[in-house]
Amino acid sequence: MHGKISLITAFILLFSLFNYSYTQSVEPYVNIKVKGNLSVSYHIAPDGENKVDIKENADLVRYKLKNNTIIVKHKKLGAKKEHKATVEIHGKPLKEITVKHSANLIIEDEMPSDTVEVKIVTGGELRANLKTNFVAMKVRTDGFGYLTGNINSLDVKSSLKGNLRANDANIENALVNINTWGFAAFNKTTKITGKVRSKGELKVYGGTDSSGIKKSKSGIISVIYETM
Secondary structure, three states: OHHHHHHHHHHHHHHHHHOOOEEEEOOOOOEEEEEOOEEEEEEEOOOOOOEEEEEEOHHHEEEEEEOOEEEEEEOOOOOOHHHOEEEEEEEOOOOEEEEEOOOEEEEEEEEEEEEEEEEEOOOOEEEEEEEEEEEEEEEEOOOEEEEEEEEEEEEEEEEOOOEEEEEEEEEEEEEEEEOOOOEEEEOOEEEEEEEEOOOOEEEEEOOOEEEEEEEOOOOEEEEEOOOO
């Protein structure tokens, strides 16, 4: 009996060690890269403090700073869902954002900036609330992007099952380049120009001016005049 209790105690201790949390202040940075089976929430720090707070499975998370970029990744890029790690990051508004290998990044706080470059690939997912003058975005290979906030100008390239949903973002001008199996949707956008090629799809809601869009024979443009 005593041996069984000791074994159970050891198991509980081992389990707790593998699920401990971890918080550390880090040097300033302006870019972020997130890779692997991670759920990352990014918060704009009003006091300018930069810190990483790993909430779950800290032993599975690795991060480093390089060239003004914080790189956060899961140690096992092919990890199963039950091995997802949860991370909170606090810092300044970002200039470059990369999300890949099934990572999930959420920016709920309104992020003010002049320009932002975004890349979402290989199953990565970004949900971001932006207040910016210009956004350059690439979304492909099962990447998913969901934008809210206020954007003056958006330049997006979508392909290979890349999916952009900007229905809830107020956008003045959007330039789209949608290729093979790419998808993009807009609602609160004043004007859209660009091209839809080879089975790419553009969906437009409301009274958006989409007269500047060109498409190939297999490109799809859906205009839905009822707002969402």
